[in-house]
Amino acid sequence: MNALLWTLLDLLLAAMLLGLGWAAVATRDLKRGVALFIAFGLLLALAWARLRAPDLALAEAAIGAGLAGALLLAALRDEPRHEKLAAAHSRAGLWTLNLLSVLLAVVVAWALLCALEMGEGLRLAGAVTDHIGQSGVSNPVTAVLLNFRAYDTLLELAVILSAVLGVLALGPARRGYGLPGPVLGGLIRWLVPLLIVTAGYLLWVGAHAPGGAFQAGATLAAAAVLLRLGGVDRAGLPAAAVSRWLLAAGLLVFLGVGLSLAGLGYGFLQYPAGLAGGLILVIESAATLSIAVALALAYVGGWSRSGSTQPDSTQGGSH
Amino acid sequence: MNNLLIWPVALPLIGSLLALVWPRRADWAGIGASVAALAVAGLVAADVMRHDSLELAIGGWTPGLGIALRADGLSAALLLMSSLVALATAIYATNYFTDAHKRADFWPLWLLLITALHALLLSGDLFNIYVTLELLGLAAVALAALGRTRAALQAAVRYLTVGLLGSLAFLTGVGLVYAAYGTLDMSTLAGQVRAEPAAWVALALMTSGLLIKSALFPMHFWLPSAHANAPAPVSAALSALVVKAAFYLVLRLWLDVFDVALGPAAAGMLGVLGAFAVIWGSWKAFRAERLKLLAAYSTVAQIGYLFVFLPVLLASAPGAARDLVFGALVLFALTHGFAKSAFFLGAGVVLQRAGHDRIAELGGTARALPVTTFGLALAGIALIGLPPSGTFLAKWQLMASAIEVGQWLWIPVIAAGSLLAGAYVFRVLGHAFGPGEGVGPALAWARQELPALLLAVVATAVLGLGAVHVWSFVVPGLAIGGIQP
Amino acid sequence: MLPAEIIFGLTGVGLFTLGLRATLLHGSLLARILAINVCGAGVFLMFVSIAYQGAAAMPVPDPVPHALVLTGIVVAVSATALALALGRRLRESADE
Numbered sequence: 008m009n010a011l012l013w014t015l016l017d018l019l020l021a022a023m024l025l026g027l028g029w030a031a032v033a034t035r036d037l038k039r040g041v042a043l044f045i046a047f048g049l050l051l052a053l054a055w056a057r058l059r060a061p062d063l064a065l066a067e068a069a070i071g072a073g074l075a076g077a078l079l080l081a082a083l084r085d086e087p088r089h090e091k092l093a094a095a096h097s098r099a100g101l102w103t104l105n106l107l108s109v110l111l112a113v114v115v116a117w118a119l120l121c122a123l124e125m126g127e128g129l130r131l132a133g134a135v136t137d138h139i140g141q142s143g144v145s146n147p148v149t150a151v152l153l154n155f156r157a158y159d160t161l162l163e164l165a166v167i168l169s170a171v172l173g174v175l176a177l178g179p180a181r182r183g184y185g186l187p188g189p190v191l192g193g194l195i196r197w198l199v200p201l202l203i204v205t206a207g208y209l210l211w212v213g214a215h216a217p218g219g220a221f222q223a224g225a226t227l228a229a230a231a232v233l234l235r236l237g238g239v240d241r242a243g244l245p246a247a248a249v250s251r252w253l254l255a256a257g258l259l260v261f262l263g264v265g266l267s268l269a270g271l272g273y274g275f276l277q278y279p280a281g282l283a284g285g286l287i288l289v290i291e292s293a294a295t296l297s298i299a300v301a302l303a304l305a306y307v308g309g310w311s312r313s314g315s316t317q318p319d320s321t322q323g324g325s326h
Numbered sequence: 327m328n329n330l331l332i333w334p335v336a337l338p339l340i341g342s343l344l345a346l347v348w349p350r351r352a353d354w355a356g357i358g359a360s361v362a363a364l365a366v367a368g369l370v371a372a373d374v375m376r377h378d379s380l381e382l383a384i385g386g387w388t389p390g391l392g393i394a395l396r397a398d399g400l401s402a403a404l405l406l407m408s409s410l411v412a413l414a415t416a417i418y419a420t421n422y423f424t425d426a427h428k429r430a431d432f433w434p435l436w437l438l439l440i441t442a443l444h445a446l447l448l449s450g451d452l453f454n455i456y457v458t459l460e461l462l463g464l465a466a467v468a469l470a471a472l473g474r475t476r477a478a479l480q481a482a483v484r485y486l487t488v489g490l491l492g493s494l495a496f497l498t499g500v501g502l503v504y505a506a507y508g509t510l511d512m513s514t515l516a517g518q519v520r521a522e523p524a525a526w527v528a529l530a531l532m533t534s535g536l537l538i539k540s541a542l543f544p545m546h547f548w549l550p551s552a553h554a555n556a557p558a559p560v561s562a563a564l565s566a567l568v569v570k571a572a573f574y575l576v577l578r579l580w581l582d583v584f585d586v587a588l589g590p591a592a593a594g595m596l597g598v599l600g601a602f603a604v605i606w607g608s609w610k611a612f613r614a615e616r617l618k619l620l621a622a623y624s625t626v627a628q629i630g631y632l633f634v635f636l637p638v639l640l641a642s643a644p645g646a647a648r649d650l651v652f653g654a655l656v657l658f659a660l661t662h663g664f665a666k667s668a669f670f671l672g673a674g675v676v677l678q679r680a681g682h683d684r685i686a687e688l689g690g691t692a693r694a695l696p697v698t699t700f701g702l703a704l705a706g707i708a709l710i711g712l713p714p715s716g717t718f719l720a721k722w723q724l725m726a727s728a729i730e731v732g733q734w735l736w737i738p739v740i741a742a743g744s745l746l747a748g749a750y751v752f753r754v755l756g757h758a759f760g761p762g763e764g765v766g767p768a769l770a771w772a773r774q775e776l777p778a779l780l781l782a783v784v785a786t787a788v789l790g791l792g793a794v795h796v797w798s799f800v801v802p803g804l805a806i807g808g809i810q811p
Numbered sequence: 812m813l814p815a816e817i818i819f820g821l822t823g824v825g826l827f828t829l830g831l832r833a834t835l836l837h838g839s840l841l842a843r844i845l846a847i848n849v850c851g852a853g854v855f856l857m858f859v860s861i862a863y864q865g866a867a868a869m870p871v872p873d874p875v876p877h878a879l880v881l882t883g884i885v886v887a888v889s890a891t892a893l894a895l896a897l898g899r900r901l902r903e904s905a906d907e
Contacts, residue, residue: 014812021822028826028853032833032846044845051852058819058863060877063855066884075848075888082841082895085902104832112828115498118527119820119857122505123864125524130508130861132873134391147874148881156878158384158393162445162457163882165339169438169461170889172346173468174896176431181899221885255343262336262343269329277386298885305892308899453879460886464893471897479901483840486894490847491834497883498827498854504876505861 020057024050041079048072061217062148065209069225074302077232081181081306143283144214152219153287157276161265164257164294171254171301180309183240195237202230210295214284220257220291224298231303241311242303250300257297261290330373331382331395333366334405334444338412342437349430353420356433360413363440367402367409371799374402378802381450389450389511396450396513399800400656404574405447407660408567410784411667412440414777418671419559421773422678432472432557439465439563446571452500452510452532455575459496459539463489466568470556481551488538488548496535502528516583525587533576540572542596542633543603546626550610553622558674561618565625566667570659573632577655580636590641597637601739603630608746612753617673617683620750621666624709627743628662634736635724641731653797654723657789660796661716664785665708671778672702675771685754689762697775699758704782706751711744716789716796820860826853840898844891851887855880 031043048071055063142150152160206226213219231242265276341359345352379398423429442462449455471482506524519525541549553561607627614620635655642648675698677683692699708715728736830850837843862876
């Protein structure tokens, strides 16, 4: 009976995901599309929780729905409300596309079912369980991200950096918002410190419970988003020269640790026994700052208009 | 523990970070990191020659649980080519960007691009390859948009969306692989893959993603505008290196990992698309009105040749016959890398000096820019496939092997493509040597003209005359005497 | 009963294809970005479903796909930021 209930709930969640996903991309009203997409992201966070992936639920809420949503909402200001569908859609073309989509879905679904049948469900989980004792942390997801597959995470920081450098190379920030009303202003004064404390907690707790650098960095960036919404154009970001260092900090520390270990006769990113936990915390702290600054800069959309855009200038007064 | 393999990735990344925090010293960070990366690429190549293949299990974890970096003849040859082209292009770039802001924007992104390329070439893990593909894609898009012209921005937007779809298709394939075989490590996987639905669909998804990224006909539509509207050093890297990285992955997947899951029909299909690309790309290059657009369409054609190699390669008997084709394929890829980067850099010099790159108005260029024109001519020889370029030997071997395995179909394609290439190269040279005002005073721009010329010389002379060494480097056991068919 | 990994795995496939279809169909950049993100969410859902297989018998589901998806989410938001900035600049260049 219990199993039947779970299945029904699963089917309901799945149907809602498909429905919201469909609605978000099918609407011609972009504002509606963005709102539906944010709702879709929150529902996805629920699905992660259901599938026992709490780290992802946190990340999805903070990054997938939260920050991506904030970015999309900000972009809506520049976009016309109604979009035009691409020109070349004859009835025949549309049906061909629909047919091909269904065909693709069937083939991939078939392959996925075959693949699930082949896998015994254990895959690498066993190896992670066997070695987690030597990883320096007890949250298995953090162990994979910062130890077993730390090299992925290193390159991922480079991905964030390249995206934000691309944004910065495109020109100065968009104009900020006006001063907020008293309610929003009060809320912001109250929320920003709370977000900063939460970020610190998420960073610390990531070693043994859901959390970590990405969730913490996104939470810090959320504080910056709130500040900007509250009329602080630079969103609490430091001067350009300092921001550049903060952007680089995560990768500098990560690479520095990895290469120093190589220099000391260990392998690249091979943490010595007993030091793993500490080194991971150091790397994650620097990564949190870099991620927060990168996401905040991406939200602001460039170096601030008010300050100089000189590559090596230290910026003038804040707001 | 030998950590050599991390350095080709770490050095450009360090350079990128230094260029980011010291924008005024960015030139030095760029050149320094490029020289250092070339040096370690040389060390990797030397080690590969001694040991055939190298592996670094990062973090000391068994590959599977952890990620392994690997190098063999193929990856080391491409690594060496990529770091050489990157260094020459970096030297060129020091004189290209006059605006201090552009320069400060260019270097960190450029070095991230090189980081991504090297990481991709050395990676032995499927998901890690996805991350390198995304890094490569985002850095490439950001660089392609640097000019900030409307055309460049439009091209960059399309480049980005198409690239993201390609990455997602690849990632879906990776998911299926993990579900079916429980590992992401490519050499572990090679022993487990069988001819079964999960493997077929996974390979099809990953390959489609890579075909989009390598711009194989008819998925080439995004390439010409993106490559033609980027700043010259960026165009050079996009056309010579980035597209080839995706092809390299196709090669890895088809030859090393999924070879048992493949029938001959699959490779034949890619070959046919490649043949269309050769004809269509060469034709569009011949019809192009601008020098950079010509170069971009020529890339579409040259990528086509690489895919024409595949069916011949897979039909050749394993052993000496297949090694010969494989060596020719690598030689072709290397030669095109050098020739196309040389061509784009030369086109950039012309564009900057004349203020335009309309082919019909190039008259007098030969007199005003003799070094650049000579470089363009040399690069053109390699693009056509005339002796003594590496392409000549590679095409010769391809035709000989095609006859040997009974795939006559490719011969007229290669011949027609080469004729068209001859037509488009000589059209450019005809105008350049024609009468005209020229493109301004004959001032020596050594830092821009020489890198282009050197790259062209490598493509035409060094790789052609030293082809035997390429063969023996890429396929270690090959008897050298067998190169001439 | 239908196992959760099958239900959500197939949902992932559905989202992947409907996102892909919408990306090819839409003309405006913002709509395409939404579609690509939905497409990506579908792929992530496939990964997490794979991780969930057999989770009933284990203390935790397979953490490796979870880590991969976390990486994927961050990559997706980075790409979204770059795409939106390109779109904004493109609009400005049209206005100039």
